[in-house]
Amino acid sequence: MRKVIGIGETVYDIVFKSGQPTAAVPGGSTFNSMISIGRCGIPADFLSEFGDDVVGSIIKDFMQANGVDPGYVNILPVKTPLSLAFLDENNDASYTFYRDPAGERPDFIYPEINPGDVVLFGSFYALNPDCRPLVKRFLETAKANGAILYYDVNFRPSHVKDLGNIGNAIWENFALADVVRGSNEDFRTLFGIDDASEVFKEKISPYCSNLICTYGAAPLKVIDAQGLSLECPVEPIQTVSTIGAGDNFNAGFIYGLIKNGIDREMLRQGLSAEAWKSLVECAQSFSACCCQSSFNYITPEFAASHRL
Numbered sequence: 084m085r086k087v088i089g090i091g092e093t094v095y096d097i098v099f100k101s102g103q104p105t106a107a108v109p110g111g112s113t114f115n116s117m118i119s120i121g122r123c124g125i126p127a128d129f130l131s132e133f134g135d136d137v138v139g140s141i142i143k144d145f146m147q148a149n150g151v152d153p154g155y156v157n158i159l160p161v162k163t164p165l166s167l168a169f170l171d172e173n174n175d176a177s178y179t180f181y182r183d184p185a186g187e188r189p190d191f192i193y194p195e196i197n198p199g200d201v202v203l204f205g206s207f208y209a210l211n212p213d214c215r216p217l218v219k220r221f222l223e224t225a226k227a228n229g230a231i232l233y234y235d236v237n238f239r240p241s242h243v244k245d246l247g248n249i250g251n252a253i254w255e256n257f258a259l260a261d262v263v264r265g266s267n268e269d270f271r272t273l274f275g276i277d278d279a280s281e282v283f284k285e286k287i288s289p290y291c292s293n294l295i296c297t298y299g300a301a302p303l304k305v306i307d308a309q310g311l312s313l314e315c316p317v318e319p320i321q322t323v324s325t326i327g328a329g330d331n332f333n334a335g336f337i338y339g340l341i342k343n344g345i346d347r348e349m350l351r352q353g354l355s356a357e358a359w360k361s362l363v364e365c366a367q368s369f370s371a372c373c374c375q376s377s378f379n380y381i382t383p384e385f386a387a388s389h390r391l
Contacts, residue, residue, distance in 0.1 A: 084125065084126055084341075084391065085125075085126075085197075085199045085200055085201065085341050086125065086126035086127065086128060086194070086197075086200050086201075087117065087120050087125055087126070087127050087128070087200070087201045087202075087203060087337055087341075088127075088128045088129075088130065088194060088196065088200060088201070088202050088203070088225065088230070089113040089114070089116060089117040089120075089127070089128070089129045089130065089131075089202070089203040089204070090113065090129075090130040090131070090191075090202070090203075090204050090208075090209075090218060090221055090222075091111055091112055091113025091114060091129075091130075091131060091203075091204065091205065091206060091208045091209070092111045092112070092113070092114070092131065092132075092164070092206065092208045093109065093110075093111045093114050093131045093132065093133045093142060093156070093163070093164070094109075094110050094111050094114075094163070094164040094165060094166040094180070094182075095107065095108075095109055095110065095138045095141070095142065095163055095164070095165050095166065096108050096109070096110035096166045096168055096326065096379065097165065097166070097167050097168070098168045098170065098176075098324065098326065098377070099167065099168065099169045099170065100170045105170075105377065106377050106378070108378055108379055109141065109142040109145045109146075109379075110166060110326070110327075110379050111131070112205060112206040112208075112235065112237055112329075112330050113129070113131075113203055113204065113205065113206070113208070113235075113330070114129065114131065115327045115330035115331065115334075115373075115379040115380055116203055116330045116331065116333045116334040116337070117129045117146075117151050117203070117334075118145075118146070118149045118151060118379070118380040119330075119331050119334035119335075119338075119369060119373070119380045119381040119386070120151075120334050120337060120338065121146075121149045121150030121151040122149050122150060122380065122381060122383060122386035123338055123381075123386050123389050123390055123391060124150065124386075124390040124391050125150075125338065125341060125391055126150075126152075127150055127151045127152065128151070128152045128154075128155055128194040129146065129151050129152065129153070129155060129156065130155045130156070130191045130193070130221065131155075131156050131157070132156060132157040132158070132159050132185065132188065133156065133158065133159070133163040133164070134158070134159055134160075134161045134162045134163035134164075134183070135158050135159065135160055135161075136162055136163055138162070138163040138165075139158060139163045142163065143156070149380075152194070154192075155191060155192055155193070155194060157188065157189050157191065159185055159186070159188075160186075161183040161184070161185060161186070162182075162183050164180060164181065164182035164183075165180070165181040165182070166178055166179070166180050166181075167179045167180075167181075168326055170324060170326075173322075173325075174322045174323060174324050174325055175325050176324070176325060176326050185213065185214075188213070188214055188217060190217055190220075191217055191221055193221060193224060196224065196225050196228040196229075196230050197228065197229065197230070198228065198229030198230070198346070198347070199229065199230070199231070199346050199347075200225075200228075200229075200230040200231070201230060201231045201232075201233060201337050201340060201341065202222065202225045202230045202231065202232045202233065203233050203235070203333060203337060204218065204222060204232070204233075204234060204235070204256070205234055205235030205236060205237050205264075205333075206235065206237040206238075207237075207238065207239070207242050207245070209234070209252070209256055210238075210242075210245075210249040210252045210253060210256070211249075212248050212249065212250070212252075215249075215252055219252075219255065222256075222259050223259070226259055229347065230347070231261050231262070231340065231346070231347045231350065232259050232260045232261050232262075233260065233261065233262045233264065233333065233336070233337060234256050234257070234259070234260035234262065234263050234264065234291075235264050235265070235329065235330075235333050236263065236264065236265030236266075236269040236270070236273070237265070237266075237269060237329060238265075238269045238272055238273050239272070240272050243272060246273075253273070254290060257286070257287060257290035257291050258290040258291065260290075260291045261291065261292070261293065261347055261350050261351070262291070262293045262294075262295065262336075262350065263287055263291050263293065263294050263295070264294075264295040264296075264297070264329075264332070264333065264336070265282075265294075265295075265296060265297075266296070266297045266298070266299070266329070267279070267296060267297070267298050267299075270282045270286070270296070274286055279294065279296035279304040279306055280304075280306060280312065282294065282296060283296075283306040288308055292307055292308035292309075292350070292351060292353075293305075293306075293307045293308070293350060294306045294307070295336075295363075297329070297332070299317075300317055300319065301317065302314045302315055302316045302317060303315050303317065303363065305359050305363065307353055307354070308353070309352075309353035311353065311354075311356060311359070313356055313359055313360070315359075315360065315363045315367075317367065318367065318371070320371050320374060320375060321375065322374040322375065323374065323375055323376055323377050324374065324376070324377055324378075325374055326379055327373045327374075327378070327379035327380060328370050328373060328374050329370070330373075330379065331369040331370045331372070331373040331380065331381060332366040332367065332369065332370040333366070334366075334369050334380075334381070335365040335366035335367065335368055335369025335370060336362050336363070336365060336366040338365055338369065338389065338391075339361060339362040339364075339365030339366065340362065341391065342365070342391060343358065343361060343362070345358070345362075369381055369385075372385045
């Protein structure tokens with residue numbers, strides 16, 4: 084079976100509601116996606132790093148229990164990063180992070196990468212100058228080996244101050260990616276524009292052929308280089324927590340790629356509107372499942388009904 088390889092940050096999330104802690108779970112943007120993918124029985128490898136401490140051991144055990152191989156994680160002599168997530172009255176989260184400086188990072192050991200495998204990367208981890216050389220080297224290797232590269236922009240306003248330090252990383256990521264997924268808020272923060280068509284024409288299309296732009300509860304848009312422009316509605320749901328909503332959208336989309344047998348050449352040639360709708364439906368169902376629980380991933384019950 085094709086496998087999924089993620090690369091990104093790992094943290095331990097402590098979730099607060101009305102000033103009181105309500106949950107404590109392993110997290111991180113790509114991490115959340117990989118747990119959902121692993122729960123569906125898809126081979127899942129994760130390149131990351133966390134501390135040589137009790138929290139790190141909890142996370143490693145959690146990965147193993149959910150079908151994600153922890154053998155490609157670098158264990159560092161630091162404390163594992165913590166994330167405090169504060170839910171508001173709409174169950175949307177704001178975050179405060181606590182992390183030790185990682186110091187010199189060892190290079191990653193890569194799993195075997197084959198044509199048709201899918202690589203998930205994104206967030207500030209994919210831009211961070213401290214680990215950018217390691218990330219870029221891995222992504223270039225994956226692309227050369229024929230994997231599909233899925234880039235989740237996920238750029239938070241708190242990182243605007245870092246824009247002057249990331250160099251060409253954002254454009255390099257666009258050029259490496261086969262699919263770019265971002266929210267209108269991501270693109271507004273980065274470029275001052277949030278219209279999907281304008282973002283694609285001015286910022287994405289010179290580098291990547293496929294864009295998914297989400298607008299929260301409003302319809303999302305899919306645009307590709309073959310002229311397709313598709314609007315997909317978002318079904319309203321009662322949310323418990325929006326932590327992991329976008330991460331599980333990514334997991335569901337990747338699940339759809341593998342379930343439907345879509346490879347990189349098919350993405351380059353252009354998918355039909357029906358194929359895109361099927362992928363988006365998978366993505367939205369994973370996201371909705373996550374949002375209706377207090378955890379960062381799809382539930383074991385949902386995963387059991389979607390095992391490949």
